Amino acid sequence: MTDGPVTGGLSRRRFMHCAACATTAAGMSALPASALAAASVSGQASGALKGKEAMHEFAYGKVKLTGGRIKRQFDHIHAHFLALDNDRILKVFRQNAGLPAPGPDMGGWYDRDGFVAGLTLGQYISGLARYGAATGDQAAHEKVRLLVSEWGKAMVAATNPYAGPRAQAQWAAYVMDKYVVGLVDAYRLSGAEQARTLLPIIIEKCRPYISPVSRDRVGKTEPPYDETYVISENLFHVAEITGDRKYHDMAVHYLLNKEWFDPLAAGQDVLPTKHAYSHTIGNASGAQAYLHLGDEKYRTALINAWKFMEPQRFASGGWGPEEQFVVLGQGNLAKSLKGSKAHYETPCGAFADLKLARYLIRFTGEAQYGDGLERSLYNTMLATRLPDSDGGYPYYSDYGAQGQKRYYHQKWPCCSGTLVQGVADYVLNAYFHDNDNLLVNLYTPSEVTWDRPGGAVEVVQETDYPVADTVKLRVRKAGNGRFAMKLRIPHWTKGAKLLVNGKAQAATPGQLATITRTWKAGDAVELTIPQPLRTLAIDPENPNLQAVMRGAIMYVGLNPWEGIENETIALPGALEPMPGHPESYRAKVGQRNLVFIPYYAVDTERTTTYFKTA
Secondary structure, eight states: OOOSEEETTEEHHHHHHHHHHHHHHHHTTTSOHHHHHHOOOOSOOOOSOOSOOSSEEOOTTSEEEOSHHHHHHHHHHHHHHHTSOHHHHHHHHHHHHTOOOOSOOOOTTSSTTSTTTTTTHHHHHHHHHHHHHHHOOHHHHHHHHHHHHHHHHHHHHOSSSOSSHHHHHHOHHHHHHHHHHHHHHHHHHHOOHHHHHHHHHHHHHHGGGSOSSOOOOBSSOOSSOOOGGGSHHHHHHHHHHHOOHHHHHHHHHTOOIIIIIHHHHTTOOOOTTBBHHHHHHHHHHHHHHHHHHOOHHHHHHHHHHHHHHGGGBOTTSOBOSBTBOOOTTSOHHHHHTTTTOOEEETTHHHHHHHHHHHHHHHHHOOHHHHHHHHHHIIIIITTSOOOOSSSOOBOEEEOSTTBOOOBOSSSSOHHHHHHHHHHHTHHHHSEEEOSSEEEEOOOSSEEEEEOOTTOOEEEEEEEOTTTSSEEEEEEEEETTOEEEEEEEEOTTOSSOEEEETTEEEOOOTTEEEEEEEEOOTTOEEEEEOOOOEEEEESSTTOTTEEEEEETTEEEEEESOOTTGGGOBOOTTTTOEEETTEEEEEEEEETTEEEEEEEGGGOOSOOEEOOEEOO
C-alpha cells in the first residue's frame, strides 16, 4: 500500500490514520469527562472567512418570537424534545459499546436492526442546543451537556462508531454528519467543552467506513447511500473549532464539484433525476465553501440551483414528486397526483430549502429568496403534523386528491431530527443585518436586538399576519439612530402601503422598501400587505390544474368527496369568505360546499390541493 494520494489531495496515510486514532480513543474510555474535556487538539485553523456577505444572520438569542402560530409550533417542539427520555435515546449507543443500557427500546429506524440505527441523536442534541441559545433555556443546555457526556462515553468505548449494521454499510457519511452537527452545536451554543474533544475522535472512528471519494447519489435505490457531499458544511466548522487544517482539507475534498457545483455554476440544469433532499442540503456545503474559500463558483451555483428548483416546486414551495427532481417539460408534477408520489419530503426538505434561502439572502440580500423562504416555511415546516410520544413523526406532505397528514410508517425517521433543528431555526428567518441596515424578512410577532457600534437597537414587531394584512414595527431603542430599515415587499402583493410615523413611503412588490432616516425611540412603521387570492398551475403542461394561494399561503379543499379531482371549479373567482372565519373560504360546487383553509391549519382531515379550473 502506497502513501500517495487517493484523490483530491488526501493521502492513504491520512485516510488510514483513524485506525490509530480509534485505538487511542478506546484507551481514553476510562478517563473522566473532565479529562476528556481538557484534552488538547493541535493544528492550525482554516483562517478567516473569504466569501463576502451582503447581509448577516443574527445570532441565536438576538431574536425572540413573541406570539402567533409560528411561536406556538416553536414552543411545542421545544417542549416535546426537551421531554425525550435520555436513557431511551442513548440505549442503542450504550448497547453498541457493551455498557449498561437501561430504558425501553426506541423502535423504528432507531434501534440496532432499524433502517439507520441512532441516526437522529446528533440532530436532537443540535436542535436542543439551538433552542437553549435562542430562548435562554438552561434546561435545554443541561440536557445537551448530559447527552454529550453519556453519548461520548459510549462512542469512545465502542469499537465501531455505528450503532447498527445498516448505518455503517449504507449511510456512513450521512450518519457521521449528524454526529458532527450535534457536537458542533453542543460546543458552540451550549458550552459543552467535551464536544470539542469528541469531534476528532468520532470523525476518525467513522472515516474507515466512508467512501474515499465523493460520489453522486442518483435516484433513491442504489446503496450504499453515501451522500458524502453533505458532510463538508460541518467539516468546515470542525476545522474552525479544533484548529486542525485537515478537516478543512477533508471538507474541500468531499465537495461534489464535477456532478453538481461545476455544471450549476456554468448555468446547466443538472437537477433532473437527482436525489432532491440530499442535493439541496448538499448546497449548504457549497455555501460554506464559498465562505471559506471565497470562490465565486459556489455562490453562482447556489443562485442557479434555486433558479432551476423553482419550476420543480408544488404550490407549497416544496419540490417533488417524492424525493427526486423530475425531468421537466413532461407534466411530471401533474402525473404524480395520479399515483403514490404526490409527496414532498418534509421536514427534511423544508429544512434544506429554508437553509438554502437563508444562505442566498446572506449572499445577495435579494427579496426573492425571502419570498421563497416565507412560502416554504408556512406551507411545509409550519404545516407538519405534530409528533406523538412514541416515535410517530411526519415525513411526507401529500398533495393528492385525498391527501392526509400521516405519520411515517416507521418510527423515529430522519424527519424527526430535521424537525427540531428546522423549527428551532425559525428565529434565524425573521431578520438580517449588515453594518448599516436592518432587514425585516419575516412578518411575525417578534423582537430583535441589534448590537451596533453606535449603540444597541431594539425593534418590536406586532402583527396577526398572515391572517391580517397589517404589520406594525416600533423602535424601542435606536442607538445613535443612524441606520436604515429594509422591509421585504412580497412579489405577489398589490397596493402595499408603507407609513413611517404616519407619512407614506414607497413600497414596490418584489423589492425591499428602504427607509433611511435618523431613528429615535418610539418611531413607528406600519406596513399593509394585501394578500390577494390567486392560483398556481402545477406545471406548464397542465395550466388548468391549479392550487389556491392567498399571498404566500397555500389553501386546500377540506374533506373532499370522491371524484372531486374530476370537478371543474372556477378558482379563485368562486371563492367567498366564510363569515366569522378570517382564514376560511368556501365555493359552491353543485349542491355541495367546498371549504378552503390554509394547509398549515389542517390537522388530520383529508384534503385536496389541485383542482381543474377549466
